[in-house]
Amino acid sequence: MKRSAAVGLVLVLTGCSALPSAYDLPLPGGADLGDRPYRVTVEFDDVLDLVPHAGVKVDDVSVGKVEDIGLSEDGSTALVRVAVRGDVLLPANALARLRQSSLLGEKYVELAVPEERSASPLVDGAVIPVTRTNRNPEVEEVFGALSMLLNGGGIAQVQDISRELSAALSGNEAAVRSLLSTVDAFVGAMDSHKGEITRALEGMDKLASSLESRKGDIGEVLDGLEPGLRVLHEQRGRLVGLLDALRDLSDVAVDTVNRSRDDLVADLRALEPTLRRLAESGQDLPQSLEMLLTFPFTDAVLDGIKGDYLNTYLTLKPGGR
Structure with a gap:
């Protein structure tokens, strides 16, 4: 009787204690994590039927396992904590993908190196954001x-x-x-001019950057134009009246020219002989005007006067009797 009671007490105590679940049991053939593994949290939009203890692979080689699967605070993403062997070196911007070993096989997490890898390594406690993760379509989705x-x-x-x-x-x-x-x-012409198109787009980008950097100056200029534009708006009626008056003036000027056109042409024709004679005189007219204005002391007379005296030059020629 006492023995039965003792066995019952042991069973009750055993049932109250925390028993390991199936997820806590190690799977045979899993990756050896070594003595110093590091842990990384991977964000996924959807982990489908990924389970703890699923494999973690790099280039199809098992390097770790999934330790825990949870949800973010807002419930929008799944948080998968994976343990990776310490000697596996990955860049800080590593990629994570949810893969399937076969058509109906198990799911696992694949870690990959991007084309432009970061210089810093992936360290313990790092997070791979959802922007660097994806998953393959499921068989059910394909059939659907x-x-x-x-x-x-x-x-x-x-x-x-x-x-x-x-x-x-x-x-x-x-x-x-x-x-x-x-x-x-x-398309061929566009392809042959892709260099020019690229340079034009780069020029537009530089122009946009320059305008962005001088946004304050442009704003000040526009603010300075605002009073002038306000004055123009207030004086709009007067400006329109001025333009109308100029239009009337131009109409009067055109009418005046049209009315006096015949007289102007007759005057120009009457002046034509006089202008022709002046043109024919050539250099005679300027020379005559030069002598007229300096008479009686022309340039020829002034060359013979030195000081206050008038010099006379005689040229003697020897001749016969």
Whole structure:
């Protein structure tokens, strides 16, 4: 009797104690974590049926295991904590993907190195954000999409699409061929000028950056223009009146020129002989005017006067008797 009571007490105490769950049991064939593994938290949008103790691989080699799966505070992402062997070196910007070993096989987490790897290593306690994680489509999702396509999706409409395309293109083959040739030429021209297009876009980017850096100065200029624009707005009526008056003045000037056109042409024709004679005189007229203004002391007379005396030059020529 006493022995039965003791056995019952042991069973009760054993039931009250924390027993390990199935997830806590080690799986055979798992990765050896070594003495000093490091742990990383990976964020996923959806972990599907990933379970703890699932494998962690790098280049299809097991290097760790999944220790825990939880949710973020807002419940939008899944947090997967993985333990990785200490001698596995990964960059700080490592990628994480949810993979499947076969069509119906187990899920595992794959860690990969990006094309542009970071110089700093992935350390204990690091977080791989959801922007650097993804997952493959599930078999159920593939079959579901295929079922939608076959039962009410695009397959039922392919015949309609083909018939409408045939009707639209029938008799327009030459036009369609010309359109395709034009598009091909356009794409070729764009491809041949891609350097110039790239430089133009880079120039626009530099211009936008320059404008952004001088946004304060541009704002001050626009603020300074505001009073002037206000004055122009207030004086709009007077400016319009001034422009109307200028228009009336131009009409009067044009009418005056039109009315006096015949008289002006007659005057110019009357002046034509006089102007011709002046042109024919050439250099005679300037020289005569020069002598007229300096008479009686022309340049020739002034050359013979030295000081206050008038010098006379005599030229003697020997001759016969």
